[in-house]
Amino acid sequence: MSKLSLEISKDFAFDAAHYFEHKEKDHPFSRLHGHSFQGTVTLAGTPAQDSGMVKDFWEIDAELKKITAQLDHRLLNEVEGLEHPSLEDIAMWVFEKLDPVLPGLVSVEIRRPSWGEKAVVKRG
Numbered sequence: 490m491s492k493l494s495l496e497i498s499k500d501f502a503f504d505a506a507h508y509f510e511h512k513e514k515d516h517p518f519s520r521l522h523g524h525s526f527q528g529t530v531t532l533a534g535t536p537a538q539d540s541g542m543v544k545d546f547w548e549i550d551a552e553l554k555k556i557t558a559q560l561d562h563r564l565l566n567e568v569e570g571l572e573h574p575s576l577e578d579i580a581m582w583v584f585e586k587l588d589p590v591l592p593g594l595v596s597v598e599i600r601r602p603s604w605g606e607k608a609v610v611k612r613g
């Protein structure tokens with residue numbers, strides 16, 4: 490059999506406000522507005538012999554709750570490290586927060602699903 494690789498993913502969501510300072514004063518994106526954001530984290534690994542799991546989704550969820558608590562119903566521009574809260578910067582920020590606590594983390598995706606917009610940060 491050819492060598493197989495295994496990834497597991499878990500979704501999360503938060504609602505938050507933001508604005509973009511780099512836009513001209515009357516541009517809609519420079520005004521305070523909000524979005525419903527969705528995300529997905531993906532881990533790669535080998536299932537443990539005793540559990541059959543790469544990582545218990547319950548444990549992943551516990552880490553995601555700590556992250557979304559820092560973002561949900563907040564003004565993202567006020568979150569340390571998110572002064573320019575684009576999808577790209579949010580994805581990078583989430584990846585950097587999760588990387589030390591979720592071994593095997595390979596990617597973080599942040600989406601605004603209504604228009605199919607997303608940013609994906611991958612290791613490497």
Ligand SMILES: Nc1nc2c(c(=O)[nH]1)N=C([C@H](O)[C@H](O)COP(=O)(O)OP(=O)(O)OP(=O)(O)O)CN2
Pocket residue numbers: 518522523524525574575576577601602603604606
């Ligand atoms: N490369 C990027 N481009 C833009 C980003 C971004 O994060 N990365 N963000 C924006 C703004 O957030 C803008 O508010 C997005 O607006 P729009 O696409 O029109 O989406 P809605 O306001 O309709 O959002 P809903 O998800 O429907 O609430 C612009 N560009």
Ligand SMILES: [Zn+2]
Pocket residue numbers: 507518522523524
């Ligand atoms: Zn926006």
